[in-house]
Amino acid sequence: MTDSVLHFDRVAIELGGRQILSPVELTVKRGEFVCVIGPSGCGKTTLLRAAAGFVTPSGGSVRRKGAPITGPSREVAFVFQDYGRALLPWRTVQANVSLALEAANVPAAERPARIAHVLRTVGLQAHAQKFPAQLSGGMQQRVQIARCLAQRPDVMLMDEPFGALDAMTRETLQDELARLVREEGLTVMFVTHDLEEALYLGDRVIALRSNPTPELPSLAALIDVPLPQPRDQLSTKEHPEFLRLRRELYHYLGH
Numbered sequence: 001m002t003d004s005v006l007h008f009d010r011v012a013i014e015l016g017g018r019q020i021l022s023p024v025e026l027t028v029k030r031g032e033f034v035c036v037i038g039p040s041g042c043g044k045t046t047l048l049r050a051a052a053g054f055v056t057p058s059g060g061s062v063r064r065k066g067a068p069i070t071g072p073s074r075e076v077a078f079v080f081q082d083y084g085r086a087l088l089p090w091r092t093v094q095a096n097v098s099l100a101l102e103a104a105n106v107p108a109a110e111r112p113a114r115i116a117h118v119l120r121t122v123g124l125q126a127h128a129q130k131f132p133a134q135l136s137g138g139m140q141q142r143v144q145i146a147r148c149l150a151q152r153p154d155v156m157l158m159d160e161p162f163g164a165l166d167a168m169t170r171e172t173l174q175d176e177l178a179r180l181v182r183e184e185g186l187t188v189m190f191v192t193h194d195l196e197e198a199l200y201l202g203d204r205v206i207a208l209r210s211n212p213t214p215e216l217p218s219l220a221a222l223i224d225v226p227l228p229q230p231r232d233q234l235s236t237k238e239h240p241e242f243l244r245l246r247r248e249l250y251h252y253l254g255h
């Protein structure tokens with residue numbers, strides 16, 4: 001179990017008197033990229049929020065490196081879809097990234113080098129002094145990702161991070177994230193509506209279904225994605241295995 005970063009141990013969640021997630025059993029290993037897909041309202045964000053310690057399961061528990069999660073932790077970073085609200089508009093790019101270091105009580109003398117490093121990692125070193133409103137949506141999302149990287153988290157939880165971006169920017173950011181994950185050895189749980197995005201990025205994809213019952217539980221499918229790395233927007237998406245998995249997931253999602 002040493003390489004288990006997150007373990008969902010029969011996690012069930014009720015909200016507003018309604019069963020959102022029936023018991024989910026899942027282990028996310030170190031360095032793994034797990035994508036979560038499913039129809040709107042099936043509980044994808046809720047599952048991620050439980051891993052972040054924002055929501056307490058009504059049954060079971062989420063464990064990080066073996067210990068139950070009882071609340072938010074700096075070792076778990078959360079990337080929101082809405083980068084506009086995640087960034088402070090009155091702080092520059094570097095000051096937004098600095099927030100993570102300030103929260104972690106990193107000594108002021110160490111901050112500039114760490115900020116410069118993560119901004120280089122996401123290709124924003126030339127924009128450190130700009131304010132969020134001076135950047136495109138894709139660049140603002142990179143700032144949010146840089147801020148999470150500055151935390152040096154154990155795990156990155158990403159909730160439809162590219163959902164608000166145009167198709168071309170989304171593909172660019174997918175490739176940048178995939179590279180970052182490889183280079184930094186990140187562990188990622190990534191929620192998306194987009195089947196192709198899930199298969200393109202994931203080592204594994206889990207599909208959730210809405211309105212779970214004991215016969216048809218939340219976890220509809222858990223599939224391995226054995227496509228070669230690094231992936232490529234054209235050849236990966238034309239790979240026969242990609243097309244086969246896409247068809248399989250499409251079926252699981254009840255189309």
Ligand SMILES: Nc1ncnc2c1ncn2[C@@H]1O[C@H](COP(=O)(O)OP(=O)(O)OP(=O)(O)O)[C@@H](O)[C@H]1O
Pocket residue numbers: 015016020038039040041042043044045046047193
């Ligand atoms: N705090 C809450 N109280 C009551 N119900 C809630 C609460 N938060 C979420 N829900 C409900 O739980 C269900 C699952 O929500 P969740 O946001 O996890 O779904 P999702 O799969 O991420 O949806 P989407 O793809 O639309 O973002 C929805 O029906 C939602 O209305």
